Amino acid sequence: MARGxxxxxxxxxxxxxxxxxxxxxxxxxxxxxxxxxxETVARSAADDxxxxxxxxxxxxxxxxxxxxxxxxxxxxxxxxxxxxxQPRSRYYSGIGGTTPQVLVSQQCEAILRGDVDLAxxxxxxxxxxQRLYKKRGERPSYSFKPDEKRPYPWEAPFHPAxxxxxxxxxxxxxxxxxxxxxxxLGVPLEEYRRQIGALLAPMTEIAAKNPHAxxxxxxxxxxxxxxxPDNRMVGYPYTKYMVSIMDVDMAAAVILASEAKADELGxxxxxxxxxxxxxxxxxxxxxAEHDDMWRSPAMAAASGxxxxxxxxxxxxxxxxxxxSCFGSSVNFARDALGLRDxxxxxxxxxxxxxxxxGAGSNYMTHSIAQMATELRQAPGSNGMVSGVGMHMTRHVYxxxxxxxxxxxxxxxxxxxxxxxxxxxxxIVEEHAGPATVVAYSVVHGREGPEWGVAVCDVPGGxxxxxxxxxxxxxxxxxxxxxxxxxxxxxxRTVPLMTGGEGRQNVVVG
Numbered sequence: 260m261a262r263g264x265x266x267x268x269x270x271x272x273x274x275x276x277x278x279x280x281x282x283x284x285x286x287x288x289x290x291x292x293x294x295x296x297x298e299t300v301a302r303s304a305a306d307d308x309x310x311x312x313x314x315x316x317x318x319x320x321x322x323x324x325x326x327x328x329x330x331x332x333x334x335x336x337x338x339x340x341x342x343x344x345q346p347r348s349r350y351y352s353g354i355g356g357t358t359p360q361v362l363v364s365q366q367c368e369a370i371l372r373g374d375v376d377l378a379x380x381x382x383x384x385x386x387x388x389q390r391l392y393k394k395r396g397e398r399p400s401y402s403f404k405p406d407e408k409r410p411y412p413w414e415a416p417f418h419p420a421x422x423x424x425x426x427x428x429x430x431x432x433x434x435x436x437x438x439x440x441x442x443x444l445g446v447p448l449e450e451y452r453r454q455i456g457a458l459l460a461p462m463t464e465i466a467a468k469n470p471h472a473x474x475x476x477x478x479x480x481x482x483x484x485x486x487x488p489d490n491r492m493v494g495y496p497y498t499k500y501m502v503s504i505m506d507v508d509m510a511a512a513v514i515l516a517s518e519a520k521a522d523e524l525g526x527x528x529x530x531x532x533x534x535x536x537x538x539x540x541x542x543x544x545x546x547a548e549h550d551d552m553w554r555s556p557a558m559a560a561a562s563g564x565x566x567x568x569x570x571x572x573x574x575x576x577x578x579x580x581x582x583s584c585f586g587s588s589v590n591f592a593r594d595a596l597g598l599r600d601x602x603x604x605x606x607x608x609x610x611x612x613x614x615x616x617g618a619g620s621n622y623m624t625h626s627i628a629q630m631a632t633e634l635r636q637a638p639g640s641n642g643m644v645s646g647v648g649m650h651m652t653r654h655v656y657x658x659x660x661x662x663x664x665x666x667x668x669x670x671x672x673x674x675x676x677x678x679x680x681x682x683x684x685x686i687v688e689e690h691a692g693p694a695t696v697v698a699y700s701v702v703h704g705r706e707g708p709e710w711g712v713a714v715c716d717v718p719g720g721x722x723x724x725x726x727x728x729x730x731x732x733x734x735x736x737x738x739x740x741x742x743x744x745x746x747x748x749x750x751r752t753v754p755l756m757t758g759g760e761g762r763q764n765v766v767v768g
Contacts (some may be wrong), residue, residue, distance in 0.1 A: 264665045267517060267519035267661055268518070269518040269535070270371065270515055270666065271516060271531040271663070272304055272513055272531065272631050273314070273521050273524070274307040275304055275513050275628035275629075276306075276511065276512045276739060277300065277471045277628050278509065278511075279616075280388065280508040280509070280715060281508075283288075283640075290385040290387070290508035292328075292331050292509055293331075294331065294338060294402060294403070294608055297338050298341045300383070300490065300512035300568065302315070304513065305514065307530070308530065309527060314514055315344050316343050319348060319376050319377050320347070320350075320375045320686075321344060321348070321349055322349075322352065322381070323351050323352065323380075324359055325351065325382075325619070326382065327354075328383075328385045328386055328619075329385075329388040329522060330404075330405055331402075331403045332406070334351045337402075338381075344673070351613045355620055355649065356584065356646045358382075358646075359513075359646070361646075363380055364534070364537040366378040371666070371668065376517045376633050378514070378515045380474070380513045381512035381515075382512075382618070383621065384508065384621060386505060386508070390507075399535075410513070414763075415649065415750060421546065422687045422755060422757055423724070423753075423762055423763045424724040424726055425712070425756055427756075429496045429503075429584065429585070430497060431651070431700055431702060431712070433586075433671060434497050434585065436498060437587035437590060437710070438496065438697065439714075440590055440591070441729060441740075441752070442553070442742025442743060443553035443554075444597070447740075452484050452496045453484060456480035456484040457584075459483055460708075462583065462611035462613070463477045465608070465611070466608070469493060469536040469610050471509065471625065472610040472615040472616065473509070474613075483501055484496075484498060484657055491629055492708075493702075494700045495711075495736070495737050496586075501585070501613060503617040504731040505618070505619060508556070509618045510618075511624035511627075513624060513627055529728045532631040532634050532660070532672070534658070535569035535570070536565040536658040537566070538562075538655070538656055538671055539654065539671060540654055540671070540678055541678070542555055543683035543684075544649070544652055545650075546651075547724060548685075548686060555592075558591055558654050558656075560678055561654050561674065564656075564669045564670065565656040565669070566659060568658070568666065569660070570664060573596050573598070573643075577641055577642060578642045579604060579605065579644070579645075579688045580644045580645070581607065582623075583611035583612045588651065590653070591608075604621075609626055622646075623646045623655075627657070627659075630644055631659065632659065635661060638661045639661060642658070642741070643657065643658050643659075662715045671707075680765050687721040688762065689723070690715075690725075690764055691764075692747065693718065694715035695715055695744070696741045696744050697742065699711060699713035699714065701727070710727060710728055710733070712725065713723060713766065714723045724764060726764065726766065728765060729766065746768065748766060749767050
C-alpha cells in the first residue's frame with residue numbers, strides 16, 4: 260500500500276542476499292564459477308523482496324562489481340540472460356574497496372532523477388577455489404572466456420619512488436599509517452599493538468556468529484597479536500590474524516527500487532531500508548603525499564557530508580560497519596567520526612574483512628546487505644557503512660535507516676574541492692643526508708624481519724622513502740619508536756622487483 264508521506268522517487272533497498280561456499284561444505288569441487296554465484300544471490304535477493312522473479316524481470320539497471328576470479332566476455336549480458344532481465348543500464352565496474360557503495364550511491368541518484376526504478380548491484384569471488392585448483396595444478400573450466408586477455412584495471416600507477424622502494428603491498432602501507440598514528444599519539448609500541456588487538460577481537464566474536472563469515476572462530480587479543488608459526492608477523496605491527504583475507508568464496512547482492520516501484524511490486528514496508536546519505540572523497544594518491552600521515556581528512560569530510568544529508572549526528576548511529584582491511588583503516592575512521600575508547604557500539608556487522616572475509620572489491624556489498632538485515636531487526640535505528648580504496652586514498656560512507664526521510668545527492672564536488680585546497684606533500688625521489696622519520700614499518704618473512712621502509716621529511720620540504728636493511732635497526736624499530744628520529748640516508752642503484760634498476764634511498768646511520 261502506498262504511503263502518501265513518502266516521495267515516490269525515494270530510493271530504498273528492497274532485497275538483499277549473501278552466500279558463502281565454505282570449504283567444509285563444498286569439498287574439492289569448490290565454489291561454482293562467478294556467473295553462477297551472481298545468479299544465486301540475485302535470485303535470493305529477489306526472493307527477499309517477496310516479489311520473486313518479477314523483481315529481476317523488470318530490472319532497469321544491473322551493476323556488477325569487478326571480479327578478480329574470472330573475466331567474462333560480457334559479464335552483465337551473461338548474467339541478465341540467466342535471470343531473464345533486460346535492463347537499460349548495464350555496468351561492470353573497476354576495482355576498489357569503495358566500489359559497491361559507490362554503485363549503490365549512483366543508483367540512488369539515478370532513482371532520484373527518475374532514470375531508474377529498479378536496480379541490482381552484485382558481486383562475487385571464488386578466489387579460494389581458484390587457489391585450490393592452482394594447488395592441484397589445474398585450471399577451472401569457466402564459461403564465456405573473452406577473446407583477448409584484459410589488463411588489470413589499476414586505479415593509479417605506482418609512483419617511481421614507491422617502485423624503487425618496494426612499496427606495493429597494502430599490508431605494508433596500512434601498517435605504515437598505523438605506525439604514524441601511534442607516533443603521533445605517543446603510545447608505546449607494544450601498548451599500541453594491544454590496542455589494535457582489542458579493536459579487532461570483538462570482530463572475531465561477531466564473525467563467529469555470522470553464518471556467512473569465512474572464519475567463524477572467536478580469538479582473544481593475545482591470540483591476534485602474538486606471533487606464532489600459524490600467526491607470523493607480516494608487516495609490523497600486524498600479524499597474519501590482523502589482516503584482511505581476500506581468498507574467499509562468497510557473493511552478495513542488493514536490489515534497490517524507488518518507493519513507487521516498491522509499492523508496485525508489493526514489497527512490505529518492513530522490508531524497506533532507506534539510504535539516507537552518502538558521499539565519496541579522496542585523499543592524496545601516494546603514501547608519502549599525505550600531509551598528516553596519522554589521519555584522513557577525506558574520511559572526515561565524506562562521513563560528515565553523509566551524516567549531514569541524513570539529518571543526524573554520529574551519536575544517532577546505532578551500528579557501524581567500518582572498512583577493516585587493516586587496523587589503521589578502522590582507527591582512522593574512528594578518529595574521523597570522533598568515536599572514543601569505551602564506545603560500545605559495534606564497529607562491524609559482518610565480522611570485518613580479516614574474519615568475515617574481504618572478497619576482492621565486493622566486501623561492501625556484504626556490508627550493505629548485512630546492515631540492511633540488521634536494521635530490519637531494529638526498526639527506526641540508523642546504520643553507517645564505510646569503504647576504503649587503494650592505499651588509504653579513496654573513501655566512501657553511506658547512512659541507512661528503516662525510516663524514510665528527505666534525501667538528496669551529496670555536494671560531492673564541493674567536498675572534494677575543499678580537500679584538494681589542502682594540497683599534498685611533494686615526493687623527493689632521491690635524497691642523501693639527514694631525514695626525519697614520519698612513519699615506517701618492518702617487513703617480515705617466515706624466518707623473521709627482512710627489511711623495512713620509512714617515510715621521511717627532508718630538509719627544504721618534501722618527503723622521501725628510505726629502505727631499512729640493517730638487522731640491528733630493524734630489531735630496534737619494533738622495540739623503540741622511530742617516528743620523529745633523524746636518520747642518515749644515501750642513494751644507491753639497486754635491482755628492482757619489477758625488473759631493471761632503480762635509485763633507492765638506504766638508511767646508513
